[in-house]
Amino acid sequence: MRLxxxxxIALRVLLLTGAAPEGEKLTTRAIAEGVGAPxxxxxxxxxxxxxxxLLASSRGRAGGxxxxxxxxxxxxxxxxxxxxxxxxxxxxxxxxGSCPLDRSCRLRRVLADAREAFFRELDDVRVRELVSGxxxxxxxxxxxxxxxxxxxxxxxxxxx
Amino acid sequence: MRLxxxxxIALRVLLLTGAAPEGEKLTTRAIAEGVGAPxxxxxxxxxxxxxxxLLASSRGRAGGxxxxxxxxxxxxxxxxxxxxxxxxxxxxxxxxGSCPLDRSCRLRRVLADAREAFFRELDDVRVRELVSGxxxxxxxxxxxxxxxxxxxxxxxxxxx
Numbered sequence: 195m196r197l198x199x200x201x202x203i204a205l206r207v208l209l210l211t212g213a214a215p216e217g218e219k220l221t222t223r224a225i226a227e228g229v230g231a232p233x234x235x236x237x238x239x240x241x242x243x244x245x246x247x248l249l250a251s252s253r254g255r256a257g258g259x260x261x262x263x264x265x266x267x268x269x270x271x272x273x274x275x276x277x278x279x280x281x282x283x284x285x286x287x288x289x290x291g292s293c294p295l296d297r298s299c300r301l302r303r304v305l306a307d308a309r310e311a312f313f314r315e316l317d318d319v320r321v322r323e324l325v326s327g328x329x330x331x332x333x334x335x336x337x338x339x340x341x342x343x344x345x346x347x348x349x350x351x352x353x354x
Numbered sequence: 355m356r357l358x359x360x361x362x363i364a365l366r367v368l369l370l371t372g373a374a375p376e377g378e379k380l381t382t383r384a385i386a387e388g389v390g391a392p393x394x395x396x397x398x399x400x401x402x403x404x405x406x407x408l409l410a411s412s413r414g415r416a417g418g419x420x421x422x423x424x425x426x427x428x429x430x431x432x433x434x435x436x437x438x439x440x441x442x443x444x445x446x447x448x449x450x451g452s453c454p455l456d457r458s459c460r461l462r463r464v465l466a467d468a469r470e471a472f473f474r475e476l477d478d479v480r481v482r483e484l485v486s487g488x489x490x491x492x493x494x495x496x497x498x499x500x501x502x503x504x505x506x507x508x509x510x511x512x513x514x
Contacts, residue, residue: 195438195469197355202444205461270464278355284362300484301365304430304476309355311475315468324460 201277203231203239208268211249211261212325214334219258228336246276248321261321270324271316283309361437363391363399368428371409371421372485374494379418388496406436408481421481430484431476443469 197205206229214220220228226236240259243249248265252258283305357365366389374380380388386396400419403409408425412418443465 195355195357195361195434195441195472196443197465199445201355205444209459209461270461271468274355281355283356284365285359299369301369301430304479304484305357308431308472308475312355312468312472315471316464319464324464 197274198278198281199235200239200242201274203229203235204243204273204277205270206231207236207239207243208248208261208265208273208321209324210334211259212266212321214260217260219252219256219260221258225259228334242277246273248273266320266322266325268321269317270319270321271313273321274316275313278309278313357434358438358441359395360399360402361434363389363395364403364433364437365430366391367396367399367403368408368421368425368433368481369485370494371419372426372481374420377420379412379416379420381418385419388494402437406433408433426480426482426485428481429477430479430481431473433481434476435473438469438473 207225210225210228211220222237222240223233225240226233229236231239240249240251243265244251244259248262248268250260250262284301286299286302367385370385370388371380382397382400383393385400386393389396391399400409400411403425404411404419408422408428410420410422444461446459446462
């Protein structure tokens with residue numbers, strides 16, 4: 195059982211932009227490098243996620259892509275329900291599917307119910323909960339961002 | 355979101371053999387034709403399902419493949435949990451997966467939980483419930499089996 199490549203990349207893009215220091219804008223090229231996916235796939239994904247209000251992107255020298263508050267608060271279940279809509283769970287549902295049992299099949303209804311149970315399980319999971327700037331640090335640094343702050347690292351240790 | 359091709363074919367094989375008239379044995383070639391899948395994939399699937407006790411197969415002139423009582427009673431959830439074990443939901447889980455965020459990712463745990471919810475939803479669905487000999491009739495006839503009996507068709511209509 196596998197998510198579509200589109201959903202897979204979309205989740206990675208949200209995890210990466212969500213882990214970036216606040217206010218930091220990333221180029222699409224840096225995101226593609228950071229998530230290890232082809233540039234033109236990432237471009238399409240960024241466009242779709244921007245259309246859903248989960249990313250903000252601006253053009254120009256100071257432009258770039260960043261996650262929005264709505265992106266951080268996005269429900270993973272709701273997002274996947276949106277992105278996976280219309281994808282086929284079994285070949286017979288796909289365009290040109292070749293199963294001759296198609297017309298006699300009650301399987302699709304029960305698979306659709308099970309898919310909904312899958313989404314429901316993720317409805318209460320927010321992108322924010324999956325994001326860890328500190329753990330994503332090496333990737334952020336590799337694409338030219340500053341290392342994420344360590345908690346307490348800027349304050350002097352209290353003298354007892 | 356899509357099941358693996360192996361699970362997809364396995365479900366079709368169970369639906370077809372489950373719809374065949376009781377005691378009827380099918381050749382693997384007829385099953386392949388009936389489910390619209392390549393012969394060598396179906397051979398592998400029949401082997402796996404026989405190993406799980408869901409199909410019975412015998413060699414020789416009078417040999418063939420038929421579903422077992424355990425096959426008809428099989429839970430779709432339990433079967434998919436078995437067949438999908440080890441399959442990757444996202445690329446990073448796959449061998450050679452390329453996501454650089456791998457180490458910082460909390461996504462896999464929540465996806466694994468959601469997948470379990472998917473299986474759980476199907477735990478109470480039995481192969482028997484998905485099978486309809488009457489509706490699969492045209493496919494059964496096309497692979498050389500007799501048409502399934504219509505309820506009441508052998509008895510004379512009662513005279514009022």
